Amino acid sequence: xxxxxxxxxxxxxxxxxxxxxxxxxxxxxxxxxMQMISEGDSVPPNAVSDEQRVKNEKLYRQRCGACxxxxxxxxxxxxxxxxxQKAGSVSGFNYSEALQxxxxxxxxxxxxxxxxxxxxxxxxxxxxxxxxxASERKAVIQYLKSLSRYSE
Amino acid sequence: MQDITRNLSSRRDLLSMTGKTLSLAAVSLVIGRxxxxxxxxxxxxxxxxxxxxxxxxxxxxxxxxIAATSGLLQPAIVDIGVAFQGHxxxxxxxxxxxxxxxxxxxxxxxxxxxxxxxxxxxxxKNQTDVLRLALDLERGAANAxxxxxxxxxxxxxxxxxxMAADESFxxxxxxxxxxxxxxxxxxxxx
Numbered sequence: 001x002x003x004x005x006x007x008x009x010x011x012x013x014x015x016x017x018x019x020x021x022x023x024x025x026x027x028x029x030x031x032x033x034m035q036m037i038s039e040g041d042s043v044p045p046n047a048v049s050d051e052q053r054v055k056n057e058k059l060y061r062q063r064c065g066a067c068x069x070x071x072x073x074x075x076x077x078x079x080x081x082x083x084x085q086k087a088g089s090v091s092g093f094n095y096s097e098a099l100q101x102x103x104x105x106x107x108x109x110x111x112x113x114x115x116x117x118x119x120x121x122x123x124x125x126x127x128x129x130x131x132x133x134a135s136e137r138k139a140v141i142q143y144l145k146s147l148s149r150y151s152e
Numbered sequence: 153m154q155d156i157t158r159n160l161s162s163r164r165d166l167l168s169m170t171g172k173t174l175s176l177a178a179v180s181l182v183i184g185r186x187x188x189x190x191x192x193x194x195x196x197x198x199x200x201x202x203x204x205x206x207x208x209x210x211x212x213x214x215x216x217x218i219a220a221t222s223g224l225l226q227p228a229i230v231d232i233g234v235a236f237q238g239h240x241x242x243x244x245x246x247x248x249x250x251x252x253x254x255x256x257x258x259x260x261x262x263x264x265x266x267x268x269x270x271x272x273x274x275x276x277k278n279q280t281d282v283l284r285l286a287l288d289l290e291r292g293a294a295n296a297x298x299x300x301x302x303x304x305x306x307x308x309x310x311x312x313x314x315m316a317a318d319e320s321f322x323x324x325x326x327x328x329x330x331x332x333x334x335x336x337x338x339x340x341x342x
Contacts, residue, residue, distance in 0.1 A: 063299070066208060066292025072270045075207045096200055119197055119303045128201035128300030 048142060056143035063131060063140060070147065076127060082106055083141075084150025087114075087122075098124035111141045190305050198305050199256035202247050205300070205315075206259040208293060209244040213237055214267035215289055219282045222273075229279060229329070233286070236322050243315050250308070280330065287326040291341070294319035298342035316341065 048056070067075035077090035083106050088099035102122045104110050114121045115131040131137050145151045190198070216237035220230050248258040268274070271289075276282050297316035301309050320341050 061288060062291055063295055064292075065288055066296040067204070069270065069272075072272075074211060074270045075204055098200075117303075119201075123193065124196060124200060126200040126204040128204065128303035129296055130299050130302055132299075 048146060053146060056139045059136060059139050060143045063136065079144060081148045081150060083144045083148035096124055096126050098122040108141055111144070112137050115140065194305055195254050198308060199251055199254050201300055201304055202251050203256065203259040206244060206247045206251065208296060209240050209247065210259065210261040211267055212240040212289060212293065213244065214264055215271055215286065216240065217264060218268050218273050219286065222276060222282060224276060224279050224282050226279065232325065239318050246311065283326055283330050287323060287330060290319050290323040290326060294323055294341045
């Protein structure tokens with residue numbers, strides 16, 4: 001009798017713990033901020049939480065939105081899918097000679113240097129805008145990366 | 153007033169001057185300050201950046217034109233938009249004159265239809281949508297001018313700052329019209 005009771009208690013404990021795990025899993029969806037995942041994990045390294053993505057997008061609009069859009073060429077070229085692509089390669093945009101001759105792929109490193117001081121990176125470019133704060137450059141790059149199919 | 157283009161009649165003249173160092177007295181007449189010297193490469197760089205600013209102003213002028221004729225705005229809001237558009241035309245004229253004086257060719261405007269496509273004018277359904285778009289563009293423009301100052305030659309710092317101030321004035325009015333709260337933290341732009 002005592003053995004049967006122990007088994008029942010064990011089964012209940014297992015079922016309860018399963019419910020707890022299920023609740024945790026539900027909580028982890030969507031709104032709970034995720035940390036950046038290191039390489040080798042199953043989630044892509046450029047994954048960001050929804051909250052961070054909203055912040056990044058807002059900053060992008062404030063800092064880049066005067067001249068750039070994601071899907072149309074304006075004062076500057078459109079930005080969707082620009083991460084991981086060669087500089088000066090957006091179709092339909094009339095690039096300066098400086099950008100046409102720039103043999104660079106846009107990555108975390110090259111974008112950071114570019115945004116820090118574009119006229120030093122590509123003398124003669126028409127982009128004079130410098131993004132002074134490293135944290136803002138990182139956020140903008142993270143945003144561009146999240147929007148690119150060439151980010152892997 | 154002296155003809156400021158007489159000294160520097162063409163870009164070729166400007167950029168081919170011996171020693172790559174030039175007097176910028178003519179440009180000083182455009183922006184009202186004394187200018188020292190700059191290399192030909194620096195001048196070309198300034199022309200490129202100033203032309204991007206002209207393109208920005210062209211788009212701003214067009215955006216206000218599209219807004220004013222959209223039928224979505226109350227007459228009082230149209231009046232404000234037309235006043236802001238006038239400021240942007242003033243910026244454009246100053247920038248065009250500066251580029252021409254440096255020997256460059258000013259950026260030309262696109263068609264109104266192209267600007268409408270680029271700013272997704274078809275998505276604007278009411279006055280709030282229009283004000284929101286205008287606010288985004290003005291905020292962005294204020295940040296853009298502030299962000300390009302370090303890349304411009306010293307002689308253009310003040311005029312770029314003045315234009316940033318105009319854009320931030322526009323942004324403040326628009327934010328107020330949309331009922332946005334006053335930001336608590338200092339250094340709202342840049």
